[in-house]
Amino acid sequence: MHVLGMLSGLLVLLAACSGPAHSAIITENNLPILWAEASSQLSDLPQQDNIVTINPWNYQQRMTLYRLQLAASDQYMGSMGPNTTEGNPLWSLPLQLGWKLRSGRLLDPTSATTCGQESDSMCISGQSWWACVNYYLSVIPFLAAVQKGVIGDGQLQVQIQTPSDAVQDYCTSYTDCSTKFPDLMAKWEAFYQGMKDLSVAAITDVEKKDQILGLMWAAQQFSLQTASSTCQEKLEHYSYPEKAFAESWLSSADFVAATHFQSTVERSVVFMTPLPSRVLREGDQAPNIQDLSPEENHTLSIFNWMRNMNSVLGGTLVRMWRHAMCSQKAREQGQTLLQDLTLNPKFALTTVFSILSEMSTNC
Ligand SMILES: *[C@@H]1O[C@H](CO)[C@@H](O)[C@H](O)[C@H]1NC(C)=O
Numbered sequence: 415m416h417v418l419g420m421l422s423g424l425l426v427l428l429a430a431c432s433g434p435a436h437s438a439i440i441t442e443n444n445l446p447i448l449w450a451e452a453s454s455q456l457s458d459l460p461q462q463d464n465i466v467t468i469n470p471w472n473y474q475q476r477m478t479l480y481r482l483q484l485a486a487s488d489q490y491m492g493s494m495g496p497n498t499t500e501g502n503p504l505w506s507l508p509l510q511l512g513w514k515l516r517s518g519r520l521l522d523p524t525s526a527t528t529c530g531q532e533s534d535s536m537c538i539s540g541q542s543w544w545a546c547v548n549y550y551l552s553v554i555p556f557l558a559a560v561q562k563g564v565i566g567d568g569q570l571q572v573q574i575q576t577p578s579d580a581v582q583d584y585c586t587s588y589t590d591c592s593t594k595f596p597d598l599m600a601k602w603e604a605f606y607q608g609m610k611d612l613s614v615a616a617i618t619d620v621e622k623k624d625q626i627l628g629l630m631w632a633a634q635q636f637s638l639q640t641a642s643s644t645c646q647e648k649l650e651h652y653s654y655p656e657k658a659f660a661e662s663w664l665s666s667a668d669f670v671a672a673t674h675f676q677s678t679v680e681r682s683v684v685f686m687t688p689l690p691s692r693v694l695r696e697g698d699q700a701p702n703i704q705d706l707s708p709e710e711n712h713t714l715s716i717f718n719w720m721r722n723m724n725s726v727l728g729g730t731l732v733r734m735w736r737h738a739m740c741s742q743k744a745r746e747q748g749q750t751l752l753q754d755l756t757l758n759p760k761f762a763l764t765t766v767f768s769i770l771s772e773m774s775t776n777c
């Protein structure tokens with residue numbers, strides 16, 4: 415315990431010395447990209463006979479799905495800190511969407527259409543792997559929030575438009591989506607229901623927070639798991655380095671989720687800023703990609719390391735990590751460790767194993 419305490423103190427110090435990482439711009443006025451352009455009221459959306467229609471293949475409308483979820487969930491996030499708007503852990507989702515837009519990951523990777531290019535910059539392509547994965551992190555949670563009456567009055571129906579440039583393999587309503595992905599929908603409904611129930615439960619704020627975050631990360635992980643098989647074909651449109659990055663990006667969520675990370679704007683930006691600011695091309699090899707910043711180069715190398723290490727060890731790293739994150743206190747230490755691992759170039763990767771086993775013995 416003492417060793418770990420000293421070690422993490424030292425690491426925090428080192429991380430502070432290496433200065434904040436900055437490369438990609440993923441916020442505007444400390445909010446996700448084009449947040450102000452997204453609607454903040456359900457009534458702003460086209461509506462007829464109590465059916466709201468949404469086009470998630472337009473960036474602002476997809477962002478609206480997030481803006482409505484954030485606004486509607488604030489009142490249940492009292493355990494997240496004195497300011498529930500700032501403490502809301504759903505912020506990482508719209509921030510990620512902004513990074514995907516700015517890094518060119520939402521455009522049509524087949525180049526068959528101009529969707530997402532300068533002339534049609536708000537278009538989200540149905541062929542983009544990143545947009546496909548995000549579908550399960552935006553549309554599905556939104557439908558669950560509507561179903562649970564967190565958004566709307568519980569009577570509202572939502573119709574989701576299909577993309578114009580892709581085979582129509584996306585689900586389009588609560589009924590359709592929950593038929594195709596029953597377990598996934600159940601996870602997001604459990605998050606929204608749990609958030610409501612826990613907000614008034616007779617437990618401490620620290621426990622509420624940890625449990626709400628646990629439900630949110632369980633749902634997010636299920637989304638990624640669903641997306642990794644459902645969106646698989648779309649990965650073929652990308653270079654080998656981009657595919658490898660995409661896969662390690664998916665598995666990085668395992669590490670973040672296990673710590674029950676409170677993904678506010680401030681805390682998420684730290685992890686997202688060093689993500690690659692453009693789609694990777696054939697021949698890109700971290701940490702030697704000339705037009706990326708040292709921080710982006712570093713993050714990519716760590717992603718590759720985590721992925722390789724985990725596959726060499728047959729999933730042992732993830733298992734060790736999950737096992738070590740056995741208590742609320744351990745999960746807090748895990749968040750620090752994650753920060754050191756991804757942001758501190760001086761951090762010796764091999765020490766991860768000794769730290770994890772040390773943590774595990776305290777479970
Ligand atoms: C909470 O934070 C937001 C964003 O920083 C700010 O606009 C708002 O005024 C704050 N609310 C309160 C009650 O302090």
Ligand SMILES: *[C@@H]1O[C@H](CO)[C@@H](O)[C@H](O)[C@H]1NC(C)=O
Binds near residue numbers: 701702711
């Ligand atoms: C990315 O890393 C490589 C090697 O470390 C370096 O040559 C390249 O200049 C880096 N990018 C920047 C902007 O530092």
